[in-house]
């Protein structure tokens with residue numbers, strides 16, 4: 001049996017009781033921390049709580065060479081991930097590979113950043129459209145710096161449908177954890193090229209360290225918000241569509257948005 005377990009958002013204590021029991025009873029424990037990271041703990045603290053060795057898998061181990069799942073044909077193995085275990089296409093793909101190999105699978109869910117952003121900001125879950133990820137810029141073979149326009153296109157498409165956009169921020173071994181500030185600068189850079197006006201006079205919401213004792217939640221006009229100090233990682237951004245009046249009130253009262261946003265809301 002291969003059990004997928006979501007560890008929640010911040011530290012070793014965010015796992016569910018059900019999840020903890022499954023890890024403690026497992027024959028082998030695998031984990032990946034490239035799709036998300038629990039910033040409030042360490043591998044040593046996880047191993048101490050579980051009383052088990054945790055084998056850390058790379059992206060290649062999970063996406064290209066998941067031979068390790070064969071252990072689940074004979075043994076109970078668990079696979080740990082940050083957040084909820086299935087809020088990631090990679091993990092769904094892994095589950096399907098296991099099923100195809102005749103391995104039984106089970107899910108034990110954890111708190112996800114996708115719902116935490118709604119809780120912390122007051123934005124309504126049902127109003128979110130397609131999510132996107134802002135990757136760090138990279139250098140092309142011709143030496144040009146490439147900034148992805150995909151997140152900008154996703155925001156535009158969602159705005160046309162009156163839907164909010166959740167934007168995950170890149171986690172890169174060398175370039176580090178992308179901040180809200182870097183993400184907004186990159187969106188403004190694309191706006192500068194495309195000049196389609198979707199970032200003009202637009203409110204954004206930045207959230208840092210959801211699930212920690214001191215999350216940072218701040219909403220404001222993009223040009224101002226990009227200067228705000230959100231503190232340490234992880235960070236995430238939402239670009240809301242037109243706001244329902246309760247959402248606007250929540251952003252003002254819970255995220256320090258300018259009060260005037262309450263006078264241009266939808267019913």
Ligand SMILES: C[S@@+](CC[C@H](N)C(=O)[O-])C[C@H]1O[C@@H](n2cnc3c(N)ncnc32)[C@H](O)[C@@H]1O
Nearest residue numbers: 036083084087112113168169209210234235236
């Ligand atoms: C690709 S998502 C993985 C989602 C995860 N499976 C879940 O359900 O929460 C990872 C991204 O979400 C954001 N994120 C995850 N945990 C966070 C947290 N505690 N606080 C703020 N942002 C977070 C970061 O932008 C991070 O790069």
